[in-house]
Amino acid sequence: MRPWGWRHAVIALILCLTLSSCSVRRVNFNEPIAGGALIFIKPGETTLQEVVDRLGAPEDIVTTTGQFIAEFKWSTTRSSSLDFGHVFKVVSPVSPSMTLSGTGINVERFLVICDDRLIVRSYAFGKVDEHAFFEFWPF
Amino acid sequence: MKFVRSIAIILALGLLLQGCIVSRWRVGNPIEEESLKQLQKGTTDRDQVVVLLGAPDRVIQGNDKEIFQYYYYDAKSPALLLGLLNIITFNVKSDNLYVFLDKGGIVQDIVFGKRTDTVEFTLRPWGK
Numbered sequence: 001m002r003p004w005g006w007r008h009a010v011i012a013l014i015l016c017l018t019l020s021s022c023s024v025r026r027v028n029f030n031e032p033i034a035g036g037a038l039i040f041i042k043p044g045e046t047t048l049q050e051v052v053d054r055l056g057a058p059e060d061i062v063t064t065t066g067q068f069i070a071e072f073k074w075s076t077t078r079s080s081s082l083d084f085g086h087v088f089k090v091v092s093p094v095s096p097s098m099t100l101s102g103t104g105i106n107v108e109r110f111l112v113i114c115d116d117r118l119i120v121r122s123y124a125f126g127k128v129d130e131h132a133f134f135e136f137w138p139f
Numbered sequence: 140m141k142f143v144r145s146i147a148i149i150l151a152l153g154l155l156l157q158g159c160i161v162s163r164w165r166v167g168n169p170i171e172e173e174s175l176k177q178l179q180k181g182t183t184d185r186d187q188v189v190v191l192l193g194a195p196d197r198v199i200q201g202n203d204k205e206i207f208q209y210y211y212y213d214a215k216s217p218a219l220l221l222g223l224l225n226i227i228t229f230n231v232k233s234d235n236l237y238v239f240l241d242k243g244g245i246v247q248d249i250v251f252g253k254r255t256d257t258v259e260f261t262l263r264p265w266g267k
Binding site for chain 2: 023024025030048052057058059063064065068118
């Protein structure tokens with residue numbers, strides 16, 4: 001084998017060993033609610049059950065004076081990790097852990113405020129956090 | 140020849156499916172829609188609700204009402220551990236039932252939403 005061929009082989013081996021410790025994880029909790037899906041809500045007319053029929057049930061209902069607040073929640077959690085310690089498997093029976101890892105949790109909320117007859121009075125989205133697709137770099 | 144072919148198919152399937160993990164997680168009991176139909180606004184009382192649906196997972200109080208909450212979570216988790224790259228996805232959806240009881244313990248309203256019938260074994264770590 002030519003020297004250049006050996007170099008390629010070594011690089012490929014190191015890449016394979018490095019990538020073999022690459023993990024991508026994702027957790028989806030409920031379907032996102034888009035603003036466009038809410039045009040049917042008419043404050044003072046639409047009932048909470050009508051909202052639930054279209055969007056699914058809220059995760060929580062809290063009470064305030066004369067009102068009920070229904071909280072719809074959904075989230076996307078992305079986590080990825082890359083363990084460079086696997087490279088040492090080439091020369092050592094023990095591979096030390098040298099992991100770069102990152103996790104981003106995007107929790108989103110949609111609140112519906114109803115009166116004591118469960119008729120919608122108003123609604124609002126919570127503030128959105130946006131995390132990157134891959135977050136290997138923790139610094 | 141037939142035996143060799145069977146072995147080859149089993150080996151091929153084994154190689155194709157290695158590192159493939161499919162798992163399912165459930166929290167709580169599914170909310171029976173048949174039981175829900177028996178709840179009548181204005182007549183069913185607290186005890187009958189408990190007989191039909193069991194004890195609530197949570198009780199919320201306020202505005203002279205008592206709210207029984209029942210929930211059920213269903214998660215489907217496919218994973219592909221290829222060696223070069225490992226992908227794991229966890230899809231979770233929830234069903235929630237809220238039974239509103241008035242001061243006298245009579246059912247006043249029922250709010251129920253079901254999402255768990257649409258949980259999928261989708262392996263998709265990218266996208267929104």
